[in-house]
Amino acid sequence: MRSSIAGIICAFTFFCIVALDSKINNFPPFGRFLDPFHGFWQNEINDDKLKSQIHTTNLNNKAKIFYDSLLIPHIYAENEHDLYFLQGYITARHRLWQMEFQAMAASGRLSEVFGEATVDYDKKMRRLGIRMAAEKFIEETKKDKKIYKVIESYSEGVNAYINQLEFKDYPVEYKFFNYKPEEWTPLKIGLIFKFIQYSLSGTDYDFENTNVLKQIGQKNFDLLFPNILPGQEPIVNNDSIWAEWDDIVQPKKPSDFKPLSGLKKNVYYKPDPDNGSNNWAVAGSKTKNGNPILSNDPHLNLSLPSIWFSNQLTTPLMNVMGMSIPGIPCVISGYNDKIAWGVTSARRDDKDWYKILYSDHDHLSTYIVDGKYEPFELNIEEIKIRERESILDTIRYTIWGPIVYDQSFGNEKQRAGYALRWSAHDPSSELKSIYLMNKSQNYEQFSNSLKFFSGPSLNFAFISSDNDIAMNIQGRFPNKWVDQGKFVMNGARSDMKWQGYIPQDHNINVLNPKKGFVSSANENPAGKEYPYYTYGQYYEYYRNRRLHQLLDSGQNFTVNDMSKILNDNYSLFAKENLHFLLNHLDQMQFNPSEKEVYDLLSKWDYHYNKDDVAPIYLEEWVNHLMADIWDEFHNHPTKDYRLPTRETTFYLLQHDSSLYFFDALETTKIESISDIINNTFHSSVNYVEEWKQENKEENLLWSKYKGTKIKHMGLLPGFHALNIDNGGYKGIINATKEGHGPSFRMVVEMTKNGPLAYQVIPGGQSGNAGSPFYDNQIEKFNKGELFKVDFFKKDTFISATPPEGLIKIEILKK
Numbered sequence: 001m002r003s004s005i006a007g008i009i010c011a012f013t014f015f016c017i018v019a020l021d022s023k024i025n026n027f028p029p030f031g032r033f034l035d036p037f038h039g040f041w042q043n044e045i046n047d048d049k050l051k052s053q054i055h056t057t058n059l060n061n062k063a064k065i066f067y068d069s070l071l072i073p074h075i076y077a078e079n080e081h082d083l084y085f086l087q088g089y090i091t092a093r094h095r096l097w098q099m100e101f102q103a104m105a106a107s108g109r110l111s112e113v114f115g116e117a118t119v120d121y122d123k124k125m126r127r128l129g130i131r132m133a134a135e136k137f138i139e140e141t142k143k144d145k146k147i148y149k150v151i152e153s154y155s156e157g158v159n160a161y162i163n164q165l166e167f168k169d170y171p172v173e174y175k176f177f178n179y180k181p182e183e184w185t186p187l188k189i190g191l192i193f194k195f196i197q198y199s200l201s202g203t204d205y206d207f208e209n210t211n212v213l214k215q216i217g218q219k220n221f222d223l224l225f226p227n228i229l230p231g232q233e234p235i236v237n238n239d240s241i242w243a244e245w246d247d248i249v250q251p252k253k254p255s256d257f258k259p260l261s262g263l264k265k266n267v268y269y270k271p272d273p274d275n276g277s278n279n280w281a282v283a284g285s286k287t288k289n290g291n292p293i294l295s296n297d298p299h300l301n302l303s304l305p306s307i308w309f310s311n312q313l314t315t316p317l318m319n320v321m322g323m324s325i326p327g328i329p330c331v332i333s334g335y336n337d338k339i340a341w342g343v344t345s346a347r348r349d350d351k352d353w354y355k356i357l358y359s360d361h362d363h364l365s366t367y368i369v370d371g372k373y374e375p376f377e378l379n380i381e382e383i384k385i386r387e388r389e390s391i392l393d394t395i396r397y398t399i400w401g402p403i404v405y406d407q408s409f410g411n412e413k414q415r416a417g418y419a420l421r422w423s424a425h426d427p428s429s430e431l432k433s434i435y436l437m438n439k440s441q442n443y444e445q446f447s448n449s450l451k452f453f454s455g456p457s458l459n460f461a462f463i464s465s466d467n468d469i470a471m472n473i474q475g476r477f478p479n480k481w482v483d484q485g486k487f488v489m490n491g492a493r494s495d496m497k498w499q500g501y502i503p504q505d506h507n508i509n510v511l512n513p514k515k516g517f518v519s520s521a522n523e524n525p526a527g528k529e530y531p532y533y534t535y536g537q538y539y540e541y542y543r544n545r546r547l548h549q550l551l552d553s554g555q556n557f558t559v560n561d562m563s564k565i566l567n568d569n570y571s572l573f574a575k576e577n578l579h580f581l582l583n584h585l586d587q588m589q590f591n592p593s594e595k596e597v598y599d600l601l602s603k604w605d606y607h608y609n610k611d612d613v614a615p616i617y618l619e620e621w622v623n624h625l626m627a628d629i630w631d632e633f634h635n636h637p638t639k640d641y642r643l644p645t646r647e648t649t650f651y652l653l654q655h656d657s658s659l660y661f662f663d664a665l666e667t668t669k670i671e672s673i674s675d676i677i678n679n680t681f682h683s684s685v686n687y688v689e690e691w692k693q694e695n696k697e698e699n700l701l702w703s704k705y706k707g708t709k710i711k712h713m714g715l716l717p718g719f720h721a722l723n724i725d726n727g728g729y730k731g732i733i734n735a736t737k738e739g740h741g742p743s744f745r746m747v748v749e750m751t752k753n754g755p756l757a758y759q760v761i762p763g764g765q766s767g768n769a770g771s772p773f774y775d776n777q778i779e780k781f782n783k784g785e786l787f788k789v790d791f792f793k794k795d796t797f798i799s800a801t802p803p804e805g806l807i808k809i810e811i812l813k814k
Contacts, residue, residue: 088157134190296342
């Protein structure tokens with residue numbers, strides 16, 4: 001993919017140019033950075049050259065680590081303290097900078113390293129209350145001594161690794177940015193977990209929705225932003241038991257509820273709206289070998305080092321393997337001897353915004369709820385800035401939560417304050433759920449473990465050696481009235497609060513459905529019969545239905561079939577909408593280039609394969625069309641407006657083409673649908689022609705045009721993986737976009753003798769850019785292939801004869 005030495009030199013060259021051509025002073029001391037015995041050259045090492053025997057005083061007994069050919073550590077320990085100590089130690093060995101970077105990002109401390117450029121980001125993270133949520137997470141976990149011991153052991157392992165480091169051993173990012181590792185604490189585990197929870201809670205559009213509602217009214221809003229489109233297929237429909245429930249409490253909307261106004265532009269960081277995933281489980285009745293098969297591929301930002309770290313954790317009483325998140329103990333998505341599970345985002349709305357009514361003009365002392373003055377709880381945050389004086393930011397806490405946006409943050413002309421109510425601010429103990437999940441041996445145990453999982457809301461696909469398959473939609477879901485939380489609410493009224501949570505026993509799940517499979521792709525969770533309101537800011541419409549088509553029509557599935565589905569590039573969006581567009585074109589107006597594009601699209605098979613050309617023209621056509629149709633909502637100087645999705649747009653185009661929204665504002669003529677489709681076809685073809693002229697050295701191919709990149713988390717030039725040669729796109733099972741997509745792919749077949757597992761990540765196991773394991777899996781990821789991974793039985797670790805194919809064995813003594 002790229003020479004790591006060349007990458008480091010490229011980064012250093014870039015750094016020198018920036019440092020010499022600007023007033024930036026926080027660059028590393030040249031002598032130490034270039035020192036061949038201590039500087040960045042020391043990072044050009046192979047991870048398999050580590051010592052074969054490690055002595056530490058922190059272990060209670062002996063332990064063993066197998067490293068396989070992918071640098072996956074298979075850890076065996078005699079007890080849980082040693083196991084999680086070693087997981088922390090080994091994860092830090094390969095991903096220390098990533099772990100600390102994510103903890104600092106979550107706590108709003110990046111300015112300590114990067115200076116003034118990240119001050120607004122740090123303010124946002126602090127005002128979101130992520131640290132408060134992490135502190136409550138840790139305090140709640142302390143109530144269970146066994147689970148908190150897992151956190152302590154993991155932290156001890158990370159610190160044992162940090163304490164043995166000298167400057168020459170530091171990951172190159174510390175040398176480049178000239179700082180050193182800090183002590184690892186349990187709070188940092190909570191911070192990373194809550195940061196992940198924020199990323200997977202979905203992009204909320206409360207502000208944008210409210211502005212649109214005030215602009216066009218409720219009737220038009222419901223038309224442009226329906227909760228569910230006709231033809232949508234839910235995750236669970238008729239196979240659950242909610243018709244039998246008799247203790248349902250459904251909150252009612254206050255009769256005098258009114259939308260608010262005056263919301264200003266807020267343009268700070270939000271998670272990618274396409275954060276999601278695919279997962280599915282197929283029963284043995286539909287597979288060739290009669291064994292259930294599970295597949296999973298979480299869709300997140302693509303980054304180096306990779307988001308996930310693969311490991312096996314084994315004691316005499318437990319044996320589990322799969323993907324962990326660096327900085328969090330246990331396995332998040334994986335398998336053991338008896339079960340396997342994988343997760344997708346449920347996209348349920350658990351973040352609501354409240355407009356605060358201040359009691360004084362200075363906004364300093366109190367606010368009003370139900371006509372009474374309520375005091376703020378003040379938290380003064382010191383934001384340290386590299387080579388600058390610290391700044392103070394006062395965060396005001398209300399009964400709803402922290403005020404995120406006010407005059408001092410978001411918009412200086414903002415008179416109001418806006419507080420965030422987020423379920424993650426409540427005490428929770430998700431690590432207990434994950435810990436028990438890792439140990440579960442059947443569906444009953446697995447399902448019981450989920451009761452401790454509060455967030456982020458996830459869809460858990462499940463298989464077992466008992467030939468059970470299941471889907472559990474799990475989280476702590478606020479029990480809301482219809483439309484509650486879709487718009488900003490009045491924080492001066494206590495009747496705007498959540499009416500508790502949906503009972504855990506009423507969460508949506510299905511076990512062994514008659515159709516022989518379960519699946520989720522971030523679509524709506526249940527049909528209309530489900531008695532609770534299940535709003536999500538955006539539910540998938542195409543990817544999930546394509547997945548249903550493939551699973552419903554197939555039989556005798558194999559692992560290879562599952563791998564092909566994970567890499568499916570067929571676009572249901574193109575299939576259902578392209579010819580509608582083509583039929584509106586006036587072919588008599590075509591120039592030669594447009595005629596060629598028309599013929600190309602007419603013969604296209606709707607696949608977004610990497611070497612195809614047709615996807616380029618359809619995507620640009622759709623982009624131009626969406627911009628023209630929704631010009632009412634574009635680029636308002638003071639307010640943000642939500643845009644209808646392409647799913648809704650094309651449904652309306654085909655079913656209600658007379659809508660006045662389809663007329664372009666900048667012209668005096670009233671445009672028809674045909675006018676807009678023809679105009680945007682011409683402009684999009686011209687746009688691609690201009691791209692061809694500007695990129696004469698590039699072939700016009702989908703992968704080149706899309707330009708997928710996997711960037712380094714610290715944006716260090718030379719440490720990226722550029723020009724990823726891959727197909728797919730949003731709304732497609734292979735959801736690889738420009739910088740976002742499958743963060744791993746995993747397929748597990750559960751046999752009576754244990755799991756057969758296959759996986760790939762778009763990167764590698766190592767966080768060291770000088771290691772061949774930094775990005776060695778990208779080539780296979782591009783090809784849509786999987787690695788067969790070893791799941792070692794407990795007896796294998798105890799045996800005097802090690803398994804074949806290992807690159808290293810480490811024996812750890814007390």
